[in-house]
Amino acid sequence: MMKRSLTSFSTIARKEMTRIFRIWMQTLVPPVIMISLYFIIFGGFIGSQLSDISGYSYMAFIAPGLIMMSIITNSYSNTVSSFFSTKFQRNIEELLVSPTPNWVIVLGYISGGMTRGISIGILVSIVSLVFIRLPFFNIFYIVLFAFLTSFVFSLAGMINGIFAKKFDDISIIPTFVITPLTYLGGVFYSISLLPEFWQTLSKANPIVYMISGFRYGFLGISDINIWTGIGMLILFSVLLFSLTLYLLKKGIGIRT
Amino acid sequence: MxxxxxxxxxxxxxxxxxxxxxxxxxxxxxxxxxxxxxxxxxxxxxxxxxxxxxxxxxxxxxxxxxxxxxxxxxxxxxxxxxxxxxxxxxxxxxxxxxxxxxxxxxxxxxxxxxxxxxxxxxxxxxxxxxxxxxxxxxxxxxxxxxxxxxxxxxxxxxxxxxxxxxxxxxxxxxxxxxxxxxxxxxxxxxxxxxxxxxxxxxxxxxxxxxxxxxxxxxxxxxxxKLDKETFLCDTKEVVTVLAPLENVTFSLVDEKTIEFTKNKSQSINRIFEHLNGQSIIVDSMRNKTNRLEELFIKMVK
Structure with missing residues (x-):
């Protein structure tokens, strides 16, 4: 049983990865170009005019945030677009008629989102080396935050894909929820620089914890308690994984 | 099983x-x-x-x-x-x-x-x-x-x-x-x-x-369950007139094609004997309509 599930998982994962690398001009190149522009414009042109934050240059401060931003958006967009197009073309039925358990379907699609998110995170990190020599304060936190954040946003993308009925539906959440929360999540500034009210409000934004924790891995500075961040990510992982399983079991958006 | x-x-x-x-x-x-x-x-x-x-x-x-x-x-x-x-x-x-x-x-x-x-x-x-x-x-x-x-x-x-x-x-x-x-x-x-x-x-x-x-x-x-069947027969020679036969409906589709409908219980030999009696030689014969189709239409009506 477990061996069969493993074969099903590797089949979905292989399909997802083939897709990511087959259309690399759509999946891998644009985010790298976009983040490079952020480095040049915000880090280089504007950042050179700004004072240091917590003892680091502005470029060094925003680099982990930009890497995390690319992990978040790409993990999400990969699962939402892949799962929705599978639904749209109706080849989701290939999986639904098979004995593949729901948890294998979820992990298979998540593996695709994480592969793309982490791959782009690595590519953007390499690009950042052109602009700045980033310190590595603690690699454990870098890997842990990247892994858990990618997992959470891959799941969120899949949930969006499950509910989506038309192509417009897969861009609403990224445009109106994820992008604002990411920009307000401390990519470009430390929330400690905000007035107290906005600091408190920012702490209700889960992306603040992801970016701060990831930045801590590089620079050793954080706006939040690291373990609170890890705890939140684990909680989100469990909640969203359970919700995705529940939606698949109920057949929401995939069975009539 | x-x-x-x-x-x-x-x-x-x-x-x-x-x-x-x-x-x-x-x-x-x-x-x-x-x-x-x-x-x-x-x-x-x-x-x-x-x-x-x-x-x-x-x-x-x-x-x-x-x-x-x-x-x-x-x-x-x-x-x-x-x-x-x-x-x-x-x-x-x-x-x-x-x-x-x-x-x-x-x-x-x-x-x-x-x-x-x-x-x-x-x-x-x-x-x-x-x-x-x-x-x-x-x-x-x-x-x-x-x-x-x-x-x-x-x-x-x-x-x-x-x-x-x-x-x-x-x-x-x-x-x-x-x-x-x-x-x-x-x-x-x-x-x-x-x-x-x-x-x-x-x-x-x-x-x-x-x-x-x-x-x-x-x-x-x-x-x-079908009680009637319709057949088409291709004849060797041109047919102009067909004598009637009890419980069988004949018609001419064209000068060398005869259509007949018979009760399923009736023997088809009787119809051939009737055609032979009129010196009509049948080269080939086929069902006019799909038999199942007739039944299907009846049942889903």
């Missing part, structure tokens, strides 16, 4: 549409079973429930004695399905589609490659194995779905209008292939709009209309 046993199946969609109203159906292991019905009768809903694409409102479905709710995994492994509409990724290569399907059934890649080769060759798609599915013709796409439905060697194959939109030659080829599968012990359930297809292939036939089974019997028994 029943390959498929459906009991008291109901389905009401969220829209309120009642698609099935207490369908009970048994298909014996090894049968070639035809499920016929007009559009919207509930055929595809039944297949959807068996393959878990549609959630049932009430009822039970057993595959080779296994309840699909209780033995989800084992029961599904025994079913292969060929849907009515194309449902594969058009961007993927033909062989990849078939191999992936095997993978979803837990078949190792090595075995899946072998099995995909076997069925792609049988269905004359081997030359197209590296072609993206979108480049296939309509008939090839249908064959691809059959190969995909068979790659995990199911004991029960369900085909939902597999020959819709397929040309005559290809349809005949598919019939031969399906008959061979059935001869080799596979149970086949077929829904079709082509009643000629059901008459040719199936040994048992059920007719469904408005979500209810209105007939479920052997093909032989069903055809026996």
């Amino acid at each position: 029943f390959a498929l046993s459906i009991s008291n199946l109901h389905k009401t969609y969220k829209s309120g549409l009642k698609a099935l109203s207490g369908v009970t159906l048994n298909v014996q292991d090894g049968e070639f079973f035809g499920l016929l019905g007009p559009n919207g009768a509930g055929k595809t809903t039944i297949i959807g429930i068996i393959t878990s694409l549609v959630t049932k409102t009430e009822g039970t479905v057993n595959i080779f004695g296994m309840d699909i709710d209780k033995n989800f995994s084992s029961a599904k492994r025994l079913i292969g399905v060929v849907p009515q509409e194309y449902n594969f990724s058009i961007f993927e290569k033909v062989q990849d589609i078939v191999i992936q399907q095997a993978g979803y059934y837990g078949i190792s890649r090595k075995e899946a490659v072998k099995s995909s080769e076997k069925y792609l060759k049988k269905l004359s798609l081997w030359d197209k194995r590296n072609v993206a599915a979108r480049e296939l013709s309509g008939g090839m796409k249908r064959r691809l779905m059959i190969a995909r439905g068979l790659v995990h060697e199911p004991k029960l194959l369900i085909l939902d209008e597999p020959t819709a939109g397929v040309d005559v030659e290809l349809r005949r080829g598919m019939w031969d292939f399906l008959e061979e599968l059935n001869r080799n012990g596979r149970t086949i359930i077929l829904t079709t709009h082509y009643l000629e297809e059901a008459e040719q292939l199936c040994n048992k036939i059920a007719i469904i209309t408005k979500g209810k089974i209105v007939e479920n019997t052997s093909k032989r028994e069903m055809l026996r």
